[in-house]
Amino acid sequence: xxxxxxxxxxxxxxxxxxxxxxxxxxxxxxxxxxxxxxxxxxxxxxxxxxxxxxxxxxxxxxxxxxxxxxxxxxxxxxxxxxxxxxxxxxxxxxxxxxxxxxxxxxxxxxxxxxxxxxxxxxxxxxxxxxxxxxxxxxxxxxxxxxxxxxxxxxxxxxxxxxxxxxxxxxxxxxxxxxxxxxxxxxxxxxxxxxxxxxxxxxxxxxxxxxxxxxxxxxxxxxxxxxxxxxxxxxxxxxxxxxxxxxxxxxxxxxxxxxxxxxxxxxxxxxxxxxxxxxxxxxxxxxxx
Amino acid sequence: xxxxxxxxxxxxxxxxxxxxxxxxxxxxxxxxxxxxxxxxxxxxxxxxxxxxxxxxxxxxxxxxxxxxxxxxxxxxxxxxxxxxxxxxxxxxxxxxxxxxxxxxxxxxxxxxxxxxxxxxxxxxxxxxxxxxxxxxxxxxxxxxxxxxxxxxxxxxxxxxxxxxxxxxxxxxxxxxxxxxxxxxxxxxxxxxxxxxxxx
Amino acid sequence: xxxxxxxxxxxxxxxxxxxxxxxxxxxxxxxxxxxxxxxxxxxxxxxxxxxxxxxxxxxxxxxxxxxxxxxxxxxxxxxxxxxxxxxxxxxxxxxxxxxxxxxxxxxxxxxxxxxxxxxxxxxxxxxxxxxxxxxxxxxxxxxxxxxxx
Numbered sequence: 001x002x003x004x005x006x007x008x009x010x011x012x013x014x015x016x017x018x019x020x021x022x023x024x025x026x027x028x029x030x031x032x033x034x035x036x037x038x039x040x041x042x043x044x045x046x047x048x049x050x051x052x053x054x055x056x057x058x059x060x061x062x063x064x065x066x067x068x069x070x071x072x073x074x075x076x077x078x079x080x081x082x083x084x085x086x087x088x089x090x091x092x093x094x095x096x097x098x099x100x101x102x103x104x105x106x107x108x109x110x111x112x113x114x115x116x117x118x119x120x121x122x123x124x125x126x127x128x129x130x131x132x133x134x135x136x137x138x139x140x141x142x143x144x145x146x147x148x149x150x151x152x153x154x155x156x157x158x159x160x161x162x163x164x165x166x167x168x169x170x171x172x173x174x175x176x177x178x179x180x181x182x183x184x185x186x187x188x189x190x191x192x193x194x195x196x197x198x199x200x201x202x203x204x205x206x207x208x209x210x211x212x213x214x215x216x217x218x219x220x221x222x223x224x225x226x227x228x229x230x231x232x233x234x235x236x237x238x239x240x241x242x243x244x245x246x247x248x249x250x251x252x253x254x255x256x257x258x259x260x261x262x263x264x265x266x267x268x269x270x271x272x273x274x275x276x277x278x279x280x281x282x283x284x285x286x287x288x
Numbered sequence: 289x290x291x292x293x294x295x296x297x298x299x300x301x302x303x304x305x306x307x308x309x310x311x312x313x314x315x316x317x318x319x320x321x322x323x324x325x326x327x328x329x330x331x332x333x334x335x336x337x338x339x340x341x342x343x344x345x346x347x348x349x350x351x352x353x354x355x356x357x358x359x360x361x362x363x364x365x366x367x368x369x370x371x372x373x374x375x376x377x378x379x380x381x382x383x384x385x386x387x388x389x390x391x392x393x394x395x396x397x398x399x400x401x402x403x404x405x406x407x408x409x410x411x412x413x414x415x416x417x418x419x420x421x422x423x424x425x426x427x428x429x430x431x432x433x434x435x436x437x438x439x440x441x442x443x444x445x446x447x448x449x450x451x452x453x454x455x456x457x458x459x460x461x462x463x464x465x466x467x468x469x470x471x472x473x474x475x476x477x478x479x480x481x482x483x484x485x486x487x
Numbered sequence: 488x489x490x491x492x493x494x495x496x497x498x499x500x501x502x503x504x505x506x507x508x509x510x511x512x513x514x515x516x517x518x519x520x521x522x523x524x525x526x527x528x529x530x531x532x533x534x535x536x537x538x539x540x541x542x543x544x545x546x547x548x549x550x551x552x553x554x555x556x557x558x559x560x561x562x563x564x565x566x567x568x569x570x571x572x573x574x575x576x577x578x579x580x581x582x583x584x585x586x587x588x589x590x591x592x593x594x595x596x597x598x599x600x601x602x603x604x605x606x607x608x609x610x611x612x613x614x615x616x617x618x619x620x621x622x623x624x625x626x627x628x629x630x631x632x633x634x635x636x
Contacts, residue, residue: 006348006394036390043542102460104385156540190459258613
């Protein structure tokens with residue numbers, strides 16, 4: 001690893017000042033798992049690393065008073081798995097973060113760091129997108145709010161602009177009575193990224209009609225993909241097996257997976273259909 | 289190479305995990321070492337390891353595992369994969385398991401660290417260490433410090449874990465020798481012994 | 488890696504040909520290319536900043552015009568560039584073929600054969616392929632805009 005200077009600002013203002021000062025030559029680090037790995041391989045070579053761990057107020061989990069939960073960017077992924085408030089009001093989130101890598105990695109990596117990294121194979125984004133979560137991007141000039149659905153632009157590329165730091169995520173609850181499930185297809189090792197993953201939320205009424213549905217796929221393209229066409233085939237329609245099958249089949253045209261050692265693009269496309277079908281079916285069952 | 293491995297994924301190949309080992313000179317220079325003139329390369333850190341206070345200066349790029357092994361001479365912690373996947377480098381930082389091979393030493397400033405050397409008390413082995421000896425928890429021993437630390441961390445928060453809970457917790461600690469059954473037995477028995485001793 | 492991209496340039500075949508061989512004008516149509524300076528007959532030096540996934544690359548290298556045949560409407564270029572910091576390089580052979588569609592429209596076919604060496608190769612073929620394609624498509628779009636002005 002090339003030599004660099006490590007900074008530990010104790011306030012956001014100080015961090016913004018450092019980002020301003022060093023510009024392109026600086027990288028922000030929270031948990032550091034992704035950044036340190038890239039630096040070890042010399043794929044990232046910042047002269048200055050700005051560590052956020054000493055900045056107070058960025059690691060809390062609290063209800064926002066409106067049915068949503070605000071999570072600080074420095075909350076570890078382990079916290080998301082174990083925090084009582086998350087487990088109680090956002091069980092989909094707790095269940096999704098539990099599936100990331102290993103407990104040791106979850107102790108180190110953070111909610112904000114994971115989102116800013118922009119890796120399309122990650123577990124949390126599909127579930128956060130399905131719930132309609134949004135992030136707060138803070139900078140010297142103020143704040144802006146970006147839905148997680150719009151945060152991912154391309155392969156490892158997010159909408160975070162130079163000088164911005166992701167400071168919190170606001171996660172609304174799933175509709176009352178709905179079922180939510182995150183399925184991770186792991187044909188290889190248990191600590192791997194998904195070959196394909198699906199987050200589904202199904203809100204059904206008493207006559208088994210679909211009031212609303214969310215289907216979001218991970219590891220199926222250069223960003224997480226919200227399968228809108230598949231959703232449209234279910235929304236306001238009876239949740240029959242036939243309709244669910246048709247909806248899952250539509251997913252094939254919406255994903256754009258990459259060929260890699262986890263499978264060919266074609267295989268992943270077919271698995272996307274299978275796991276969408278399972279996710280919707282299981283969400284429906286979970287809601288009843 | 290057959291199929292190209294995306295850069296972020298090669299860390300997940302466990303077959304690479306156990307074949308690397310770091311040598312004494314390894315930490316000093318990785319390829320081209322470009323010292324940038326006039327920059328503060330030495331960062332002062334203070335932390336506690338196994339109850340002893342330390343105050344030292346390290347370059348920012350020093351990994352915690354290298355700091356523990358070479359700056360402090362605590363070679364109990366091993367480095368297996370160097371990418372945070374295999375668990376051999378597991379140490380406890382403020383009670384939490386971390387992969388010391390991808391932890392910058394500078395981020396451990398102010399922390400309370402436990403390594404495998406700190407488990408025995410007054411010459412008596414920790415129940416987990418004793419259980420690993422009594423129940424075949426290791427063969428070559430390279431993954432053992434990480435396994436033992438992870439097991440201790442588990443019993444600290446969950447003194448009576450089920451088999452599922454043990455497997456879930458320890459899933460990040462890879463072993464090439466034992467096939468894991470010996471490790472599982474050791475952790476189960478360590479839990480039992482600790483419970484009986486009322487610890 | 489072999490790629491083929493086609494685009495429509497809203498200009499006459501003559502104007503397109505002139506633009507194509509004016510390297511200092513046409514090279515910056517590739518997103519990220521700048522500082523194009525002459526380095527001898529039919530040779531130019533340039534730098535290119537590009538981002539592939541999480542990796543930011545800073546290439547510096549040369550573009551040479553290897554062959555030009557105005558009658559056939561074919562020109563061949565050779566590009567060699569390296570990023571010493573990351574430790575990767577590329578070597579590309581580009582063939583551009585232009586055909587007149589109408590007095591104010593020309594079709595351009597870009598056939599490229601690129602070799603990626605060093606760290607860049609580690610990023611994985613699918614991602615590099617996508618990036619290369621999108622770069623060529625952006626190039627074509629920018630070229631079309633240039634031709635219009």
